[in-house]
Amino acid sequence: MKSGSNLERILESGQFAVTGECGPPKGSSPKVVQKKGELLKSCCDALNVTDNQTAIVRMSSLAGCVILQGIGLEPVLQMVVRDRNRLALQSDILGAVALGVGNILCLSGDHQKFGNHPTAKGVYDIDSMQFIRMVKTMRDEHRFINGEEISGDVPLYIGAAANPFADPFEFRVTRLAKKANAGADFIQTQGIFDVARFAEWMKMVRDRGLHEKTHILAGLIPIKSVGMARYMRNNVSGLSVPKELVDRMADAKDAKEEGVKICLETIEELKDIEGVHGIHIMAVAWEDIVPRIVEEAGLMPRPVV
Amino acid sequence: MIEDANRILVLGCKGCTTVCCAGGPKEVQELATLIRMNRKQKGTTVETLEASNELQCEPQSVGPLLEKLADQFDVILSMACGAGVQTIVKSFPDVRVLPALNTNFIGMAEEHGVWTEVCVACGDCLLGRTAGICPMTRCAKQLLNGPCGGSMKGKCEISKDVDCAWQLIIDRLTRLGRLEVLEEIYPVKDWSAGWHRGPQKIVREDLTS
Numbered sequence A: 001m002k003s004g005s006n007l008e009r010i011l012e013s014g015q016f017a018v019t020g021e022c023g024p025p026k027g028s029s030p031k032v033v034q035k036k037g038e039l040l041k042s043c044c045d046a047l048n049v050t051d052n053q054t055a056i057v058r059m060s061s062l063a064g065c066v067i068l069q070g071i072g073l074e075p076v077l078q079m080v081v082r083d084r085n086r087l088a089l090q091s092d093i094l095g096a097v098a099l100g101v102g103n104i105l106c107l108s109g110d111h112q113k114f115g116n117h118p119t120a121k122g123v124y125d126i127d128s129m130q131f132i133r134m135v136k137t138m139r140d141e142h143r144f145i146n147g148e149e150i151s152g153d154v155p156l157y158i159g160a161a162a163n164p165f166a167d168p169f170e171f172r173v174t175r176l177a178k179k180a181n182a183g184a185d186f187i188q189t190q191g192i193f194d195v196a197r198f199a200e201w202m203k204m205v206r207d208r209g210l211h212e213k214t215h216i217l218a219g220l221i222p223i224k225s226v227g228m229a230r231y232m233r234n235n236v237s238g239l240s241v242p243k244e245l246v247d248r249m250a251d252a253k254d255a256k257e258e259g260v261k262i263c264l265e266t267i268e269e270l271k272d273i274e275g276v277h278g279i280h281i282m283a284v285a286w287e288d289i290v291p292r293i294v295e296e297a298g299l300m301p302r303p304v305v
Numbered sequence B: 001m002i003e004d005a006n007r008i009l010v011l012g013c014k015g016c017t018t019v020c021c022a023g024g025p026k027e028v029q030e031l032a033t034l035i036r037m038n039r040k041q042k043g044t045t046v047e048t049l050e051a052s053n054e055l056q057c058e059p060q061s062v063g064p065l066l067e068k069l070a071d072q073f074d075v076i077l078s079m080a081c082g083a084g085v086q087t088i089v090k091s092f093p094d095v096r097v098l099p100a101l102n103t104n105f106i107g108m109a110e111e112h113g114v115w116t117e118v119c120v121a122c123g124d125c126l127l128g129r130t131a132g133i134c135p136m137t138r139c140a141k142q143l144l145n146g147p148c149g150g151s152m153k154g155k156c157e158i159s160k161d162v163d164c165a166w167q168l169i170i171d172r173l174t175r176l177g178r179l180e181v182l183e184e185i186y187p188v189k190d191w192s193a194g195w196h197r198g199p200q201k202i203v204r205e206d207l208t209s
Helices: A006-012 A030-040 A061-070 A086-098 A128-140 A169-182 A195-207 A226-235 A243-251 A255-271 A287-296 B025-042 B059-069 B082-091 B165-175 B179-183
Strands: A017-022 A046-049 A075-080 A103-107 A157-162 A186-191 A215-220 A276-281 B007-013 B047-053 B075-078 B096-099 B106-111 B114-119 B159-163
Touching: A006 A017, A006 A276, A017 A030, A017 A215, A017 A287, A030 A046, A030 A061, A030 A287, A046 A061, A061 A075, A061 A086, A075 A086, A086 A128, A103 A128, A128 A157, A128 A169, A157 A169, A169 A186, A169 A195, A169 B179, A186 A276, A195 A215, A195 A255, A215 A255, A226 A243, A243 A255, A255 A276, A255 A287, A276 A287, B007 B025, B025 B047, B047 B059, B059 B082, B075 B082, B082 B096, B159 B165, B165 B179
Parallel strands: A017 A046, A017 A276, A046 A075, A075 A103, A103 A157, A157 A186, A186 A215, A215 A276, B007 B047, B007 B075, B075 B096
Antiparallel strands: B106 B114
Protein backbone atom coordinates (compact mmCIF):
# COMPACT_ATOMS: atom_id res chain seq x y z
CA MET A 1 0.00 0.00 0.00
CA LYS A 2 1.21 3.49 -0.85
CA SER A 3 -0.79 5.34 1.77
CA GLY A 4 -3.37 2.81 2.89
CA SER A 5 -6.15 5.34 2.34
CA ASN A 6 -9.73 4.17 1.85
CA LEU A 7 -9.63 5.43 -1.73
CA GLU A 8 -6.49 3.43 -2.43
CA ARG A 9 -7.93 0.28 -0.88
CA ILE A 10 -11.12 0.54 -2.90
CA LEU A 11 -9.35 1.19 -6.19
CA GLU A 12 -6.59 -1.36 -5.66
CA SER A 13 -9.16 -4.02 -4.75
CA GLY A 14 -10.79 -3.45 -8.11
CA GLN A 15 -13.99 -1.84 -6.87
CA PHE A 16 -15.81 1.05 -8.49
CA ALA A 17 -14.95 4.20 -6.52
CA VAL A 18 -17.12 7.23 -5.84
CA THR A 19 -15.52 10.52 -4.84
CA GLY A 20 -17.18 13.87 -4.22
CA GLU A 21 -16.16 17.44 -3.75
CA CYS A 22 -16.30 19.89 -0.89
CA GLY A 23 -15.49 23.53 -1.55
CA PRO A 24 -14.46 25.33 1.65
CA PRO A 25 -16.28 28.58 2.51
CA LYS A 26 -15.25 32.18 1.81
CA GLY A 27 -14.98 32.50 5.53
CA SER A 28 -13.67 30.91 8.66
CA SER A 29 -16.55 28.73 9.84
CA PRO A 30 -15.80 25.01 10.08
CA LYS A 31 -19.56 24.35 10.14
CA VAL A 32 -19.89 24.90 6.39
CA VAL A 33 -17.33 22.18 5.71
CA GLN A 34 -18.88 19.88 8.33
CA LYS A 35 -22.36 20.35 6.83
CA LYS A 36 -21.18 19.43 3.33
CA GLY A 37 -19.21 16.54 4.77
CA GLU A 38 -22.22 15.15 6.64
CA LEU A 39 -24.29 15.31 3.44
CA LEU A 40 -21.74 13.32 1.46
CA LYS A 41 -20.42 11.07 4.17
CA SER A 42 -22.29 7.87 3.41
CA CYS A 43 -22.14 8.05 -0.38
CA CYS A 44 -18.49 8.93 -1.15
CA ASP A 45 -15.30 6.98 -0.54
CA ALA A 46 -13.30 10.19 -0.26
CA LEU A 47 -14.01 13.89 -0.62
CA ASN A 48 -11.85 16.33 -2.55
CA VAL A 49 -11.32 19.62 -0.76
CA THR A 50 -10.72 22.29 -3.36
CA ASP A 51 -7.80 24.73 -3.20
CA ASN A 52 -8.87 28.31 -3.92
CA GLN A 53 -11.01 26.93 -6.72
CA THR A 54 -11.35 29.18 -9.79
CA ALA A 55 -8.73 31.38 -8.10
CA ILE A 56 -11.21 32.65 -5.51
CA VAL A 57 -9.82 32.87 -2.00
CA ARG A 58 -11.42 30.43 0.39
CA MET A 59 -10.51 28.62 3.59
CA SER A 60 -7.38 26.56 2.97
CA SER A 61 -7.76 23.11 1.54
CA LEU A 62 -5.66 21.56 4.28
CA ALA A 63 -7.83 23.07 7.02
CA GLY A 64 -10.90 21.74 5.20
CA CYS A 65 -9.32 18.28 5.05
CA VAL A 66 -8.64 18.25 8.79
CA ILE A 67 -12.21 19.39 9.55
CA LEU A 68 -13.58 16.54 7.41
CA GLN A 69 -11.32 14.03 9.13
CA GLY A 70 -12.75 15.26 12.42
CA ILE A 71 -16.19 13.97 11.41
CA GLY A 72 -14.87 10.68 10.10
CA LEU A 73 -14.46 11.47 6.42
CA GLU A 74 -11.51 10.76 4.19
CA PRO A 75 -10.32 13.85 2.30
CA VAL A 76 -8.38 14.29 -0.93
CA LEU A 77 -6.15 17.34 -0.50
CA GLN A 78 -6.28 19.43 -3.68
CA MET A 79 -3.20 21.58 -4.21
CA VAL A 80 -2.48 24.01 -7.01
CA VAL A 81 0.92 25.27 -8.13
CA ARG A 82 -0.61 28.66 -8.94
CA ASP A 83 -0.34 29.79 -5.32
CA ARG A 84 2.76 28.06 -3.97
CA ASN A 85 6.38 27.62 -4.93
CA ARG A 86 8.29 24.37 -4.38
CA LEU A 87 9.17 25.30 -0.80
CA ALA A 88 5.57 25.96 0.21
CA LEU A 89 4.26 22.89 -1.63
CA GLN A 90 6.68 20.53 0.07
CA SER A 91 6.20 22.08 3.47
CA ASP A 92 2.40 21.87 3.17
CA ILE A 93 2.70 18.24 2.04
CA LEU A 94 4.70 17.34 5.15
CA GLY A 95 2.14 19.19 7.27
CA ALA A 96 -0.74 17.39 5.58
CA VAL A 97 0.86 14.00 6.21
CA ALA A 98 1.49 14.96 9.85
CA LEU A 99 -2.22 15.74 10.13
CA GLY A 100 -3.21 12.37 8.70
CA VAL A 101 -4.10 13.26 5.12
CA GLY A 102 -3.60 10.26 2.82
CA ASN A 103 -4.68 11.46 -0.63
CA ILE A 104 -3.49 14.40 -2.70
CA LEU A 105 -4.59 15.81 -6.05
CA CYS A 106 -1.83 17.69 -7.87
CA LEU A 107 -3.13 20.52 -10.06
CA SER A 108 -1.97 23.58 -11.98
CA GLY A 109 -4.97 25.64 -10.91
CA ASP A 110 -7.19 28.00 -12.85
CA HIS A 111 -5.37 31.14 -13.92
CA GLN A 112 -5.56 33.93 -11.34
CA LYS A 113 -7.25 36.14 -13.91
CA PHE A 114 -10.51 34.24 -13.39
CA GLY A 115 -10.70 34.75 -9.65
CA ASN A 116 -11.34 37.54 -7.19
CA HIS A 117 -7.72 38.70 -7.10
CA PRO A 118 -7.04 39.05 -10.84
CA THR A 119 -4.04 41.35 -10.28
CA ALA A 120 -2.22 38.74 -8.19
CA LYS A 121 1.11 37.28 -9.25
CA GLY A 122 0.75 33.65 -10.29
CA VAL A 123 3.52 31.51 -8.83
CA TYR A 124 3.85 28.56 -11.24
CA ASP A 125 7.32 27.73 -9.97
CA ILE A 126 6.79 24.11 -11.00
CA ASP A 127 4.02 22.66 -13.15
CA SER A 128 1.48 19.95 -12.31
CA MET A 129 3.57 17.24 -14.01
CA GLN A 130 6.67 18.14 -11.99
CA PHE A 131 4.46 18.40 -8.89
CA ILE A 132 3.24 14.80 -9.31
CA ARG A 133 6.80 13.58 -9.70
CA MET A 134 7.93 15.60 -6.69
CA VAL A 135 5.28 13.99 -4.44
CA LYS A 136 6.22 10.54 -5.74
CA THR A 137 9.90 11.22 -4.99
CA MET A 138 8.98 12.44 -1.51
CA ARG A 139 6.94 9.29 -0.91
CA ASP A 140 9.06 6.61 -2.57
CA GLU A 141 12.59 7.96 -2.10
CA HIS A 142 12.09 10.11 1.00
CA ARG A 143 13.71 12.97 -0.80
CA PHE A 144 12.84 16.60 -1.39
CA ILE A 145 12.95 17.95 -4.92
CA ASN A 146 16.50 19.18 -4.26
CA GLY A 147 17.65 15.67 -3.35
CA GLU A 148 17.91 16.22 0.40
CA GLU A 149 16.59 13.52 2.66
CA ILE A 150 13.21 13.72 4.41
CA SER A 151 12.90 12.29 7.89
CA GLY A 152 9.86 10.06 8.24
CA ASP A 153 7.41 8.64 5.73
CA VAL A 154 5.26 10.53 3.24
CA PRO A 155 2.48 8.03 2.58
CA LEU A 156 0.28 9.70 -0.01
CA TYR A 157 -1.97 8.29 -2.68
CA ILE A 158 -1.27 10.58 -5.61
CA GLY A 159 -3.94 11.93 -7.92
CA ALA A 160 -3.92 14.15 -10.97
CA ALA A 161 -6.46 15.70 -13.30
CA ALA A 162 -7.07 15.01 -16.97
CA ASN A 163 -9.23 16.90 -19.41
CA PRO A 164 -10.25 14.78 -22.41
CA PHE A 165 -12.14 17.75 -23.84
CA ALA A 166 -9.32 20.23 -24.14
CA ASP A 167 -7.12 20.59 -27.22
CA PRO A 168 -5.07 19.31 -28.94
CA PHE A 169 -7.15 16.15 -28.57
CA GLU A 170 -4.52 13.61 -29.67
CA PHE A 171 -1.96 15.03 -27.27
CA ARG A 172 -4.33 14.63 -24.30
CA VAL A 173 -3.49 10.94 -24.06
CA THR A 174 0.25 11.65 -24.21
CA ARG A 175 -0.28 14.06 -21.37
CA LEU A 176 -2.10 11.38 -19.37
CA ALA A 177 0.79 8.98 -20.06
CA LYS A 178 3.21 11.59 -18.73
CA LYS A 179 1.13 12.01 -15.58
CA ALA A 180 0.96 8.24 -15.07
CA ASN A 181 4.73 8.00 -15.57
CA ALA A 182 5.29 10.91 -13.21
CA GLY A 183 3.51 8.96 -10.50
CA ALA A 184 -0.25 9.56 -10.63
CA ASP A 185 -1.99 6.63 -8.92
CA PHE A 186 -5.41 7.92 -9.84
CA ILE A 187 -6.90 10.43 -12.24
CA GLN A 188 -10.05 12.53 -11.89
CA THR A 189 -11.27 13.85 -15.21
CA GLN A 190 -13.00 17.06 -16.15
CA GLY A 191 -16.82 16.87 -16.02
CA ILE A 192 -18.15 14.69 -18.82
CA PHE A 193 -21.15 15.71 -20.90
CA ASP A 194 -19.92 14.47 -24.24
CA VAL A 195 -19.69 10.72 -23.58
CA ALA A 196 -18.84 9.92 -27.20
CA ARG A 197 -15.71 12.04 -27.07
CA PHE A 198 -14.79 10.65 -23.67
CA ALA A 199 -15.20 7.09 -25.00
CA GLU A 200 -12.94 7.95 -27.92
CA TRP A 201 -10.32 9.27 -25.51
CA MET A 202 -10.65 6.14 -23.34
CA LYS A 203 -10.01 3.98 -26.36
CA MET A 204 -6.75 5.82 -26.96
CA VAL A 205 -5.99 5.43 -23.23
CA ARG A 206 -6.51 1.66 -23.46
CA ASP A 207 -4.46 1.43 -26.66
CA ARG A 208 -1.51 2.72 -24.65
CA GLY A 209 -2.35 0.50 -21.67
CA LEU A 210 -2.71 3.52 -19.41
CA HIS A 211 -5.92 2.23 -17.77
CA GLU A 212 -3.74 -0.42 -16.15
CA LYS A 213 -1.14 2.08 -14.95
CA THR A 214 -3.50 4.51 -13.25
CA HIS A 215 -7.10 4.45 -12.01
CA ILE A 216 -9.37 6.71 -14.01
CA LEU A 217 -12.33 8.27 -12.22
CA ALA A 218 -14.75 9.89 -14.65
CA GLY A 219 -15.85 13.39 -13.67
CA LEU A 220 -19.50 14.39 -13.40
CA ILE A 221 -21.11 17.77 -12.87
CA PRO A 222 -24.87 17.50 -12.13
CA ILE A 223 -26.69 20.29 -13.99
CA LYS A 224 -29.25 22.19 -11.96
CA SER A 225 -30.71 24.53 -14.59
CA VAL A 226 -30.66 25.42 -18.26
CA GLY A 227 -28.80 28.60 -17.34
CA MET A 228 -26.02 26.55 -15.82
CA ALA A 229 -25.86 24.31 -18.91
CA ARG A 230 -25.69 27.33 -21.17
CA TYR A 231 -23.08 29.04 -19.04
CA MET A 232 -20.85 25.97 -19.04
CA ARG A 233 -21.27 25.55 -22.79
CA ASN A 234 -20.37 29.15 -23.58
CA ASN A 235 -18.10 30.35 -20.81
CA VAL A 236 -16.14 27.57 -19.18
CA SER A 237 -12.89 26.84 -20.92
CA GLY A 238 -12.04 23.14 -21.11
CA LEU A 239 -15.64 21.91 -20.96
CA SER A 240 -17.57 20.38 -23.84
CA VAL A 241 -21.33 20.67 -23.34
CA PRO A 242 -23.23 19.49 -26.46
CA LYS A 243 -26.03 21.72 -27.75
CA GLU A 244 -28.52 18.83 -27.52
CA LEU A 245 -27.95 18.71 -23.79
CA VAL A 246 -28.68 22.42 -23.40
CA ASP A 247 -31.85 21.96 -25.50
CA ARG A 248 -32.89 19.03 -23.38
CA MET A 249 -32.56 21.11 -20.23
CA ALA A 250 -34.46 23.99 -21.87
CA ASP A 251 -37.35 21.74 -22.89
CA ALA A 252 -37.62 20.00 -19.53
CA LYS A 253 -40.65 20.73 -17.33
CA ASP A 254 -38.57 20.12 -14.22
CA ALA A 255 -35.00 21.14 -14.93
CA LYS A 256 -33.53 19.73 -11.72
CA GLU A 257 -35.11 16.32 -12.37
CA GLU A 258 -33.82 16.39 -15.92
CA GLY A 259 -30.35 17.22 -14.61
CA VAL A 260 -30.45 14.19 -12.30
CA LYS A 261 -31.68 12.02 -15.17
CA ILE A 262 -28.86 13.18 -17.46
CA CYS A 263 -26.32 12.50 -14.72
CA LEU A 264 -27.66 8.99 -14.08
CA GLU A 265 -27.71 8.17 -17.80
CA THR A 266 -24.12 9.37 -18.08
CA ILE A 267 -23.05 7.19 -15.14
CA GLU A 268 -24.65 4.14 -16.78
CA GLU A 269 -22.77 4.80 -20.01
CA LEU A 270 -19.50 5.40 -18.12
CA LYS A 271 -19.83 2.13 -16.19
CA ASP A 272 -19.73 0.28 -19.51
CA ILE A 273 -16.48 1.88 -20.67
CA GLU A 274 -13.53 -0.40 -20.03
CA GLY A 275 -10.90 1.24 -17.86
CA VAL A 276 -13.22 3.57 -15.94
CA HIS A 277 -12.63 2.66 -12.30
CA GLY A 278 -14.97 5.07 -10.63
CA ILE A 279 -16.70 8.43 -10.75
CA HIS A 280 -15.92 11.83 -9.28
CA ILE A 281 -19.04 13.94 -8.67
CA MET A 282 -18.53 17.70 -8.57
CA ALA A 283 -21.91 18.99 -7.41
CA VAL A 284 -20.91 22.60 -6.84
CA ALA A 285 -23.60 24.29 -4.71
CA TRP A 286 -25.83 21.22 -5.11
CA GLU A 287 -24.17 18.80 -2.69
CA ASP A 288 -27.50 17.51 -1.36
CA ILE A 289 -28.30 15.83 -4.68
CA VAL A 290 -25.26 13.53 -4.52
CA PRO A 291 -26.67 10.88 -2.12
CA ARG A 292 -29.67 10.44 -4.41
CA ILE A 293 -27.54 10.17 -7.55
CA VAL A 294 -25.22 7.59 -5.99
CA GLU A 295 -28.20 5.62 -4.64
CA GLU A 296 -30.11 5.62 -7.94
CA ALA A 297 -26.96 4.75 -9.86
CA GLY A 298 -26.90 1.54 -7.86
CA LEU A 299 -23.64 2.41 -6.15
CA MET A 300 -24.87 2.17 -2.55
CA PRO A 301 -23.90 1.05 -0.04
CA ARG A 302 -20.27 2.04 -0.42
CA PRO A 303 -17.88 -0.87 0.03
CA VAL A 304 -15.92 -1.28 3.23
CA VAL A 305 -12.44 -2.59 2.45
CA MET B 1 6.82 65.37 -12.94
CA ILE B 2 8.08 67.98 -15.39
CA GLU B 3 5.83 70.86 -14.28
CA ASP B 4 8.63 72.58 -12.42
CA ALA B 5 11.19 72.23 -15.24
CA ASN B 6 11.66 75.15 -17.62
CA ARG B 7 14.45 73.71 -19.75
CA ILE B 8 13.76 70.15 -20.86
CA LEU B 9 16.04 67.97 -22.92
CA VAL B 10 13.94 65.39 -24.75
CA LEU B 11 16.47 62.68 -25.48
CA GLY B 12 15.71 59.91 -27.96
CA CYS B 13 17.58 56.71 -28.66
CA LYS B 14 18.37 55.51 -32.17
CA GLY B 15 18.38 51.88 -31.06
CA CYS B 16 15.43 49.75 -30.03
CA THR B 17 12.97 52.52 -29.24
CA THR B 18 13.46 53.97 -32.72
CA VAL B 19 12.76 50.57 -34.26
CA CYS B 20 9.65 50.29 -32.05
CA CYS B 21 8.46 53.76 -33.18
CA ALA B 22 8.38 54.83 -29.55
CA GLY B 23 11.46 56.91 -28.81
CA GLY B 24 13.42 57.83 -31.93
CA PRO B 25 14.07 61.32 -33.41
CA LYS B 26 10.52 61.47 -34.80
CA GLU B 27 8.90 60.77 -31.45
CA VAL B 28 11.31 63.19 -29.74
CA GLN B 29 10.08 65.95 -31.99
CA GLU B 30 6.45 65.05 -31.34
CA LEU B 31 6.84 64.91 -27.57
CA ALA B 32 8.73 68.20 -27.45
CA THR B 33 5.99 69.87 -29.49
CA LEU B 34 3.32 68.49 -27.16
CA ILE B 35 5.16 69.80 -24.12
CA ARG B 36 5.43 73.27 -25.64
CA MET B 37 1.75 73.29 -26.63
CA ASN B 38 0.74 72.19 -23.15
CA ARG B 39 2.74 74.96 -21.52
CA LYS B 40 1.35 77.52 -23.94
CA GLN B 41 -2.20 76.50 -23.03
CA LYS B 42 -1.33 76.92 -19.39
CA GLY B 43 0.15 80.33 -20.09
CA THR B 44 3.68 79.42 -19.06
CA THR B 45 6.85 79.04 -21.06
CA VAL B 46 9.32 76.24 -21.55
CA GLU B 47 12.47 75.65 -23.53
CA THR B 48 12.76 72.26 -25.13
CA LEU B 49 15.92 70.85 -26.52
CA GLU B 50 15.68 67.87 -28.88
CA ALA B 51 18.40 65.28 -29.37
CA SER B 52 18.92 61.59 -29.97
CA ASN B 53 22.00 59.50 -29.48
CA GLU B 54 23.01 56.18 -31.00
CA LEU B 55 22.43 53.90 -28.02
CA GLN B 56 21.46 55.33 -24.66
CA CYS B 57 22.44 52.10 -22.92
CA GLU B 58 26.08 52.69 -23.93
CA PRO B 59 27.93 55.23 -21.76
CA GLN B 60 30.30 55.93 -24.65
CA SER B 61 27.36 56.92 -26.82
CA VAL B 62 25.47 59.08 -24.36
CA GLY B 63 28.40 60.66 -22.49
CA PRO B 64 29.90 62.99 -25.12
CA LEU B 65 26.47 64.26 -26.22
CA LEU B 66 25.38 65.17 -22.73
CA GLU B 67 28.68 66.82 -21.95
CA LYS B 68 28.23 68.97 -25.04
CA LEU B 69 24.70 69.99 -24.01
CA ALA B 70 25.52 70.52 -20.35
CA ASP B 71 24.08 73.74 -18.80
CA GLN B 72 21.36 73.88 -21.46
CA PHE B 73 18.72 71.87 -19.56
CA ASP B 74 17.30 71.27 -16.06
CA VAL B 75 15.90 67.84 -16.70
CA ILE B 76 16.27 65.05 -19.24
CA LEU B 77 13.16 63.32 -20.47
CA SER B 78 14.55 60.06 -21.81
CA MET B 79 12.78 58.26 -24.63
CA ALA B 80 15.04 55.21 -24.32
CA CYS B 81 14.16 52.03 -22.49
CA GLY B 82 14.77 51.59 -18.78
CA ALA B 83 18.37 50.64 -19.48
CA GLY B 84 18.97 53.92 -21.29
CA VAL B 85 17.49 56.00 -18.48
CA GLN B 86 19.67 54.25 -15.92
CA THR B 87 22.82 54.53 -18.01
CA ILE B 88 22.44 58.32 -17.82
CA VAL B 89 21.71 58.10 -14.11
CA LYS B 90 24.91 56.18 -13.53
CA SER B 91 27.12 58.43 -15.68
CA PHE B 92 25.68 61.78 -14.56
CA PRO B 93 24.95 61.73 -10.84
CA ASP B 94 23.92 65.40 -10.74
CA VAL B 95 21.46 65.33 -13.64
CA ARG B 96 17.72 64.80 -13.12
CA VAL B 97 16.47 62.14 -15.55
CA LEU B 98 12.86 61.06 -16.06
CA PRO B 99 11.51 58.22 -18.18
CA ALA B 100 9.16 59.19 -20.99
CA LEU B 101 8.30 55.57 -21.81
CA ASN B 102 7.20 52.43 -20.06
CA THR B 103 9.49 49.60 -21.10
CA ASN B 104 7.10 46.75 -21.76
CA PHE B 105 8.81 43.68 -23.12
CA ILE B 106 11.27 41.98 -25.44
CA GLY B 107 9.19 41.36 -28.50
CA MET B 108 9.06 41.00 -32.23
CA ALA B 109 7.29 43.01 -34.88
CA GLU B 110 4.44 40.88 -36.20
CA GLU B 111 3.54 43.49 -38.76
CA HIS B 112 3.88 47.28 -38.98
CA GLY B 113 2.48 48.62 -35.71
CA VAL B 114 2.01 45.24 -34.02
CA TRP B 115 4.50 43.83 -31.54
CA THR B 116 4.25 40.72 -29.40
CA GLU B 117 6.24 39.63 -26.38
CA VAL B 118 8.40 36.60 -27.11
CA CYS B 119 11.17 36.54 -24.51
CA VAL B 120 11.27 37.18 -20.77
CA ALA B 121 15.08 36.97 -20.55
CA CYS B 122 14.86 34.05 -18.13
CA GLY B 123 18.54 33.21 -18.51
CA ASP B 124 17.90 29.51 -19.12
CA CYS B 125 16.76 29.27 -22.75
CA LEU B 126 14.27 26.51 -23.53
CA LEU B 127 13.74 27.27 -27.19
CA GLY B 128 15.88 24.33 -28.27
CA ARG B 129 13.41 21.94 -26.68
CA THR B 130 10.18 23.73 -27.45
CA ALA B 131 10.45 24.08 -31.20
CA GLY B 132 11.57 27.69 -30.88
CA ILE B 133 8.39 28.88 -29.13
CA CYS B 134 8.87 30.19 -25.60
CA PRO B 135 6.44 28.83 -22.99
CA MET B 136 7.99 31.07 -20.32
CA THR B 137 6.74 34.08 -22.22
CA ARG B 138 3.76 32.79 -24.12
CA CYS B 139 2.10 30.30 -21.74
CA ALA B 140 0.06 32.15 -19.09
CA LYS B 141 1.06 29.53 -16.52
CA GLN B 142 4.66 29.19 -17.71
CA LEU B 143 4.16 25.43 -18.00
CA LEU B 144 7.09 23.29 -19.02
CA ASN B 145 4.91 20.24 -19.63
CA GLY B 146 1.83 21.78 -21.21
CA PRO B 147 -0.75 22.32 -22.42
CA CYS B 148 -3.06 22.68 -19.42
CA GLY B 149 -6.73 21.73 -19.52
CA GLY B 150 -7.73 25.21 -20.61
CA SER B 151 -6.39 25.01 -24.16
CA MET B 152 -9.31 25.17 -26.58
CA LYS B 153 -9.20 25.44 -30.37
CA GLY B 154 -5.63 26.71 -30.23
CA LYS B 155 -6.40 29.48 -27.77
CA CYS B 156 -5.40 30.09 -24.15
CA GLU B 157 -8.02 30.00 -21.40
CA ILE B 158 -7.18 33.56 -20.38
CA SER B 159 -8.32 35.08 -23.68
CA LYS B 160 -9.62 34.08 -27.09
CA ASP B 161 -7.09 36.54 -28.49
CA VAL B 162 -4.12 34.69 -27.02
CA ASP B 163 -2.68 31.66 -28.79
CA CYS B 164 -2.00 28.59 -26.67
CA ALA B 165 1.80 28.39 -26.69
CA TRP B 166 1.71 24.64 -26.24
CA GLN B 167 -0.62 24.16 -29.19
CA LEU B 168 1.94 26.11 -31.27
CA ILE B 169 4.78 24.00 -29.88
CA ILE B 170 2.93 20.74 -30.60
CA ASP B 171 1.98 21.87 -34.12
CA ARG B 172 5.55 22.82 -34.94
CA LEU B 173 7.07 19.67 -33.45
CA THR B 174 4.53 17.61 -35.39
CA ARG B 175 5.53 19.40 -38.60
CA LEU B 176 9.18 18.75 -37.83
CA GLY B 177 8.45 15.08 -37.02
CA ARG B 178 9.83 15.50 -33.52
CA LEU B 179 6.71 15.34 -31.31
CA GLU B 180 8.16 12.42 -29.35
CA VAL B 181 10.47 14.84 -27.48
CA LEU B 182 7.41 15.85 -25.46
CA GLU B 183 6.92 12.33 -24.06
CA GLU B 184 9.70 13.08 -21.63
CA ILE B 185 8.88 15.05 -18.48
CA TYR B 186 10.72 18.34 -18.58
CA PRO B 187 12.45 18.87 -15.20
CA VAL B 188 11.84 21.81 -12.88
CA LYS B 189 13.26 25.11 -14.00
CA ASP B 190 16.31 26.78 -12.56
CA TRP B 191 14.81 30.18 -11.88
CA SER B 192 18.04 31.35 -10.31
CA ALA B 193 19.42 31.76 -13.82
CA GLY B 194 17.06 34.64 -14.39
CA TRP B 195 15.17 37.42 -12.70
CA HIS B 196 14.45 35.48 -9.50
CA ARG B 197 18.14 35.64 -8.61
CA GLY B 198 18.00 39.36 -8.03
CA PRO B 199 19.88 41.99 -10.09
CA GLN B 200 22.27 40.36 -12.48
CA LYS B 201 25.60 41.17 -14.03
CA ILE B 202 27.55 39.65 -16.89
CA VAL B 203 31.31 40.05 -16.96
CA ARG B 204 33.21 38.97 -20.08
CA GLU B 205 36.85 38.73 -19.02
CA ASP B 206 37.97 38.81 -22.67
CA LEU B 207 36.29 42.19 -23.17
CA THR B 208 37.23 43.91 -19.93
CA SER B 209 40.63 45.45 -19.51
